[in-house]
Amino acid sequence: MKLLFICFYLILSLNCLSFAENRLGLGLGYPYISGRYEFSEKTSGELRFATESGVKVYSGRFYWNFLTENNIKLFTGCEGGYVNFNTYDMKGSGYEGGIFGGIEYFITDNFSTMIDFYPVLIGLKSDDYKVSGIEFVFNAGINIYFGGEGNKKSGISSYTEKTDTKQTTEEGKPIITNIIDTNTVSFQSDEKLPMKKDNDITNKLKEADELYKSKKYDEAAEIYNELLKSAEDNQKPYIYNQLGAISLKSKNYKKAKEYYLSAIVIIKQNNITGKEVVNAYSGLAYCFEKEGKKDSAIKNYKKAMELSTSASTKQKLQKAIDRLSGAGNE
Numbered sequence: 001m002k003l004l005f006i007c008f009y010l011i012l013s014l015n016c017l018s019f020a021e022n023r024l025g026l027g028l029g030y031p032y033i034s035g036r037y038e039f040s041e042k043t044s045g046e047l048r049f050a051t052e053s054g055v056k057v058y059s060g061r062f063y064w065n066f067l068t069e070n071n072i073k074l075f076t077g078c079e080g081g082y083v084n085f086n087t088y089d090m091k092g093s094g095y096e097g098g099i100f101g102g103i104e105y106f107i108t109d110n111f112s113t114m115i116d117f118y119p120v121l122i123g124l125k126s127d128d129y130k131v132s133g134i135e136f137v138f139n140a141g142i143n144i145y146f147g148g149e150g151n152k153k154s155g156i157s158s159y160t161e162k163t164d165t166k167q168t169t170e171e172g173k174p175i176i177t178n179i180i181d182t183n184t185v186s187f188q189s190d191e192k193l194p195m196k197k198d199n200d201i202t203n204k205l206k207e208a209d210e211l212y213k214s215k216k217y218d219e220a221a222e223i224y225n226e227l228l229k230s231a232e233d234n235q236k237p238y239i240y241n242q243l244g245a246i247s248l249k250s251k252n253y254k255k256a257k258e259y260y261l262s263a264i265v266i267i268k269q270n271n272i273t274g275k276e277v278v279n280a281y282s283g284l285a286y287c288f289e290k291e292g293k294k295d296s297a298i299k300n301y302k303k304a305m306e307l308s309t310s311a312s313t314k315q316k317l318q319k320a321i322d323r324l325s326g327a328g329n330e
């Protein structure tokens with residue numbers, strides 16, 4: 001029993017730097033209850049208690065989410081625990097452990113169902129008997145999360161994109177501008193995105209934007225990726241920012257970060273200025289914030305604020321910086 005809690009303590013210690021941004025969870029299944037803590041987007045730990053027919057199991061689990069897509073997480077991990085049994089004809093104690101795999105489906109940001117399956121090695125000992133062997137175990141349950149990504153009080157909870165067609169070019173044609181909004185913070189600059197005059201690409205961009213507005217993210221992403229092959233350099237930051245926003249919808253912060261970084265690389269290589277520069281840096285900052293990397297988030301929010309020409313944008317970015325600074329840095 002002591003070994004189990006020592007192992008769990010070591011897991012907590014290794015991940016202590018990311019505690020501020022992550023969340024607690026309560027699990028309920030048959031026949032167990034559990035408490036979980038998310039160390040990062042990829043890892044979490046859990047303490048579990050299960051009981052049935054005079055058998056009690058106290059166990060600890062470590063989870064690794066090797067694939068996150070939309071509302072689904074595929075995970076694997078390891079479990080170890082202490083067994084105590086007192087049935088009508090014998091009593092004793094033992095151990096159990098195994099490597100499991102499963103799937104978790106998020107119905108909402110804070111509520112999910114999960115199943116897992118694994119072979120578990122069990123060793124039991126009573127006054128008269130000592131046995132060990134492998135049994136196959138199937139678990140099903142629900143998880144309720146508190147705080148962290150699912151907590152709307154965190155300041156920035158999700159990105160939504162809007163299309164503003166009120167601004168026009170000198171020829172009188174509308175141009176598409178990208179505004180990054182959050183529940184409590186919206187980043188909007190006054191710069192305009194130069195658009196290629198080629199009707200084919202312009203129409204394709206409009207089609208992708210309409211699909212995005214209709215929440216058909218996979219179809220929109222397919223067109224955006226296709227446009228990257230033929231778009232001019234001054235259009236690519238907008239496309240990368242849109243792909244980053246789509247990744248944020250599924251909470252895939254790693255992929256979103258790659259898209260925002262790609263936008264920044266294009267921006268630096270071509271000395272591009274304008275609205276999409278601000279969006280790229282603020283989007284990257286948001287990804288760092290969700291990963292618990294406050295210093296990196298603050299640095300990129302400051303960069304976005306430095307490049308913005310909008311007073312309201314600067315004010316909102318400063319509020320985000322102040323909030324993160326007040327919460328403590330990495």
